[in-house]
Amino acid sequence: MNKRRYDSEQAKVEIMEHAVSLFSQKGYNQTSVGDISTASGYSKGHIYYHFENKEKLFVLLSQQTMQDWHNKWLQKDCTYSTATEKLYGMAMHVLYHYQTPLLRSGQELASNPKSSPESVQQLYNLAIVPMSAYRAILQEGIDRGEFIHGNIDEWTVLLGTWLGGLCQLTNTQELKALEPLFNQAITIFLKEIKKGGI
């Protein structure tokens, strides 16, 4: 009744790490179970010992990645004292920690009619995580009197789509070089919502 017999858990972790890397680089459809097998050094059969199928593996990795992103944000969140600071901090957090390539390959899975509806739903649910984080900051800003009263749902979507759009640039550009762009987006957005900013 030991927790670990002979390190199957370690193998599972290694498989997941290589799978995340491959899905991010090549996308969902273009990453084969054989690729994951070769990269991780474990047989294809062994992957199916740990995971029901490729689809479930991908959904699990996506959820775990998003969870990880959110947890890291919550750690930073309390280090800022104003909602305005939080917005700039969030922009950097998105730039450096949002796993755009992995989450984008989820669209491949979601657009495939053969994918199980359950998996597709689980992937769509992931989009709620960042949106609710953005919304929390905006709400806090209103409550604290930093931001004007406005349509918070609309603001959330506008902010989310802008940051999401900017993230697509991470394919082709250095992250460091994108910092001014992300900050400028926040600055422009703040002009709209900040009290006395008109």
Next chain:
Amino acid sequence: MNKRRYDSEQAKVEIMEHAVSLFSQKGYNQTSVGDISTASGYSKGHIYYHFENKEKLFVLLSQQTMQDWHNKWLQKDCTYSTATEKLYGMAMHVLYHYQTPLLRSGQELASNPKSSPESVQQLYNLAIVPMSAYRAILQEGIDRGEFIHGNIDEWTVLLGTWLGGLCQLTNTQELKALEPLFNQAITIFLKEIKKGGI
């Protein structure tokens, strides 16, 4: 030496129409040549009579779609009298005519290592088309004295990513319902760049 013998050109057009539709709905990898054959009613062999391979077909369709989008914009462009009006007009043009699903599936092709570098390059070049259209409006606004002097390249990227991000919503929402969101994005953006807008 007639132009059309017996309507092979018509067949080619029909194949292209169905291919665009399928690539948009199911993505690049999940759309097989067999799918296009079934949908169009022409045999797989016939598709290869008109097109060198699946990859070239997709690139051609992408280019044609982008060209079409740009041409339609140029027709509208001259009906607006100010750069400000053009920005709002562009937002609607993007919302209703930018073929997000098709162009997104280009990322599947581009992320596949087996794709020919030439095709990947051609797809990346497509991104220049909308960006230069945005830039032209911003430049005109500055020249006409509507907009302040600022970093036009940065503005172009910020506007482009925002509209691009908003386009992702067209998957799940009605286009009509997105109009206020697109307009609001332009309004916020204009507050930053409009003369005397501070």
Next chain:
DNA sequence: CGATGATTTGAACGGTCGTTCTAATCTTAT
């Protein structure tokens, strides 16, 4: 040691897909 159950492998299956090839059909020109 020997049994038991967890772990791991690698071959094999069934299916799909992009592409090629050959033959058949059709149009046009002579």
Next chain:
DNA sequence: ATAAGATTAGAACGACCGTTCAAATCATCG
């Protein structure tokens, strides 16, 4: 009408992929 060339169909190939399965290996416990 018949040859020549354009067009179309459909079978076939070779490669790959997700998944299954039976057998082999290993750690632990009685």
